[in-house]
Amino acid sequence: MINDIKAEAEKKMKKSLESLNNAFNKIRTGRAHPSILDSVTVNYYGQETPLKQVASVNVEDNRTLTVSPWEKNLMPTIEKAIMASDLGLNPATSGDIIRIPMPMLTEETRKEMVKQAKADAEHGRVSIRNARRDANSMIKDLLKEKEITEDDERKGEDEIQKLTDRYIAEVEKMLKAKEEDLMAV
Incomplete structure (x- = not known):
């Protein structure tokens, strides 16, 4: 029974990490990465x-993404969708490719x-602690x-706490890596 509870808590904690990873992917650094556009949807x-x-x-290079639509008639729709997203990107169409230059980040934007x-x-830590509380x-x-x-109760709670500590340490590691990535010039 305790193992089932522990497995359920671990599943929730893994989902919290995945959610955090998705949130971090939306925060763009100065470098081009395809996952920056994961949140963009197009009217198809x-x-x-x-x-x-x-x-x-x-x-394309360190500071430019290229988008190649599979249907030519989608070019203006894709361009509008990228502009309408809250990513602060300005796409430029050239032929059958949309180029998206990554703007330079100022010190102020990096800190934000x-x-x-x-x-x-x-939010990730809170979510992990909530899974611990539920367990x-x-x-x-x-x-x-x-x-x-x-x-058994004490042993179960100790195991849940160790699991929580492990996942919170993973959150800290992810945050440190993202901070370094953002502050790198």
């Missing part, structure tokens, strides 16, 4: 479709992005129903 025959399903996104990364990391309350419920002993 009346359906909001992720950009990567209607075009290929590649890195670090603040955003820290806020996202805190511990399930263990306490088992104790109240006399399905486990107090020793």
Whole structure:
């Protein structure tokens, strides 16, 4: 029973890390990376479709992304979708390719992005702690129903705490890497 609770808590904690990773991918650094456009959706025959399903996104050089639509008539729609996204990017069409130069980051924007990364990391930590709280309350419920002993409860809570510590350390590691990435000139 405790192992089931622990497995469920670990599953929730992994989802928190994945969510944090997605949030970090949306925070752009000065370098071009295709995942920056993951949140962009394009109106494709009346359906909001992720950009990567209607075009290929590649890195041309360190500071430029290229988007190659699979259908030529989508060029203006894709360009409008990129401009409408809150990423602050200005695409430029040249022939059958859309080029997206990554703007230089100022010191001020870098600091704002670090603040955003820290806020996202805190959301991740809170989510992990919530998974711990839920698991511990399930263990306490088992104790109240006399399905486990107090020793089992203590052991279960210790295991959940170790799991929590491990995932929080992973959040810290991800945040440190993102901060270094953002502050690199």
